[in-house]
Amino acid sequence: MHRFAVDPGSTDISPVSFHPVLWICAAAVFAVIVLQSVIYLRAIRKAASSANLTDEQVMGSVRRGGIAAIGPSLAVALVAISLLPLFSTPAVLTRIGLVGSAAFDVAAAGLAAQSQGAMLGGPTYTQKVFAIGFAAMTLGGLVWMLTALILTPILAKGDKTLRTVNPAIMTVVPTAAILAAFITLALTETTKSGVHVLTLLVSAAVMGLCIAGAKFLKKPWLREWGLGIAIFVALAAAFLATAK
Amino acid sequence: MSSKTATLTGLAAFDRTTSIWGPVTLGLGFLVSLAAALFTAFGTGLGITGHEVWTAFAIVFATFGIIAVVEPIAYYPILGRSAMYQAFMIGNIANKLLPAALIAQTDLGEKPGTRRAELIAGAAIIGAATVHIVTLIVFVGFLGTWLLGLLPEGLIAVARLYILSAVFGAVTIQAIVSMKNARTTIIAAVVAAIVVYGVIRIAPALTNYATAISVIAVIIVAWFARKRTATDATEAPASIGH
Incomplete structure (x- = not known):
């Protein structure tokens, strides 16, 4: 049924975003991570005694890592759920949940939509815009995988040129790039409509409160959950503002 | 022997x-x-067309490419060689994998950098990845998709339309706070405002590249305006891509 519903101009993105092939790719990404974990765990257990580790200590570390990840994983799941209406389950599971991050993937898809003269989620958010946005965020994410694949062996050899990169470059450049990217994206939102401005400000304010609460009330979980809470409160504000 | x-x-x-x-x-x-x-x-x-995808990718790459090169270099000393291949596939490095690895290492009285620490980190990342995958499948895959089917159309339409603002507001504050760099924040805010409210109004053809233009301009300005002190370079950059 879905196959016949493919129409580049349709704003019902589900025939493309829930395409069986995307489900298969999502399952394949999960399978690759499981495969990697199995291979690594076997290798770690074999080498453990040589590094003065008992098997109990190795399995204890697996458990410890798992327990430490419960909070962050649930926080990521909350953010991922908020993005389901926009990107649908397969893309959200693989991009926001695993390889990528909400911040990068939403930014990448937004930039891609803009290149089509469209806006994510609005009346111009067609199957075609979704497809280009998904392709752009995935291809963009591949750059990280590629740099990790290329740079890791070089760094492992203790390459001198990379190690002697001026440490100032390593702090100034990423700080400047991240701040510039997200402040520009946030300001671009303000040019769309009054409700967009309201949503942006509510989201920023809630995040600010969560970070302040984490610091002054000594509740570190507030920082972890900040993004998810901010997104939902801001969307609720947008809903109330448009419901009138 | x-x-x-x-x-x-x-x-x-x-x-x-x-x-x-x-x-x-x-x-x-x-x-x-x-x-x-x-x-x-x-x-x-x-x-x-290939041209459309290529254009979209080029814009994304111009904006984030430099971060993708810097992050592996920044994480290598903490993760070690073997865990790099785990971390850059599983993602959520700064908010999930690093804390999990550090907690497991602390438990066994080990500091990052040794071979023993590398194995502990690898084991902890496997545990974190397992919990993460199960959480995603249960809460997002099943529960989330089911929840989505229950929500009224109007609510979903609002969520779709304003989700970008809702994400960028919080992420921007998060970035500003975690970077702890007032100077670069002010430079970025001024440059971004000039680009968004000035440059692309005058030259709408540049709209697609607004974010990339800001990124390059802020890097250049921040570089020349940086504090030239010995304490310049201690903190590892926070992650956004993973």
Whole structure:
């Protein structure tokens, strides 16, 4: 049924975003991570005694890592759920949940939509815009995988040129790039409509409160959950503002 | 003597396994993602041209490419070689994998940088990845998709339309707070305002590249305006891409 519903101009993105092939790719990404974990765990257990580790200590570390990840994983799941209406389950599971991050993937898809003269989620958010946005965020994410694949062996050899990169470059450049990217994206939102401005400000304010609460009330979980809470409160504000 | 040989064999075997299977599995992840991207763009019969995808990717790359190069270099000393291949596939490095690895290392009285710490980190990341995958499948895959079906159309339409503002507001504050760099924040805010409210009004043709222009301009200005003190370079950059 879905196959016949493919129409580049349709704003019902589900025939493309829930395409069986995307489900298969999502399952394949999960399978690759499981495969990697199995291979690594076997290798770690074999080498453990040589590094003065008992098997109990190795399995204890697996458990410890798992327990430490419960909070962050649930926080990521909350953010991922908020993005389901926009990107649908397969893309959200693989991009926001695993390889990528909400911040990068939403930014990448937004930039891609803009290149089509469209806006994510609005009346111009067609199957075609979704497809280009998904392709752009995935291809963009591949750059990280590629740099990790290329740079890791070089760094492992203790390459001198990379190690002697001026440490100032390593702090100034990423700080400047991240701040510039997200402040520009946030300001671009303000040019769309009054409700967009309201949503942006509510989201920023809630995040600010969560970070302040984490610091002054000594509740570190507030920082972890900040993004998810901010997104939902801001969307609720947008809903109330448009419901009138 | 023999125990020393065994030591070398044990860790050498680990190095051999991970230096082959680390890149192979990360490479597989790469290929699956690439296939998904290419299929969505070209295999669904939407009539998307290579030029359109290339343009969209070029904009994303111009904006974030430099961060993708810097992050592996920044994380390598903390993660170690073998865990790099885990981290850059599983993602959520700064908010999940690093804390999990550090907690497990602290429990066993180990500091990052030793071979023992590398194995502990690898084990902790496996635990974190398992919990993360189960959480995603249960809460997002099943529960989330089911929840989505229950919500009224109007609510979903609002969520779709304003989600970008809702994400960027919080992420921007998060970035500003975690960077702790007032100087660069002010530079970025001024440059971004000039680009968004000035440059693209005057030259709408540049709209697509507004974010990339800001990124490059802020890097250049921040570089020349940086504090030239010895304490310049201690903190590792926070992650956004993963």
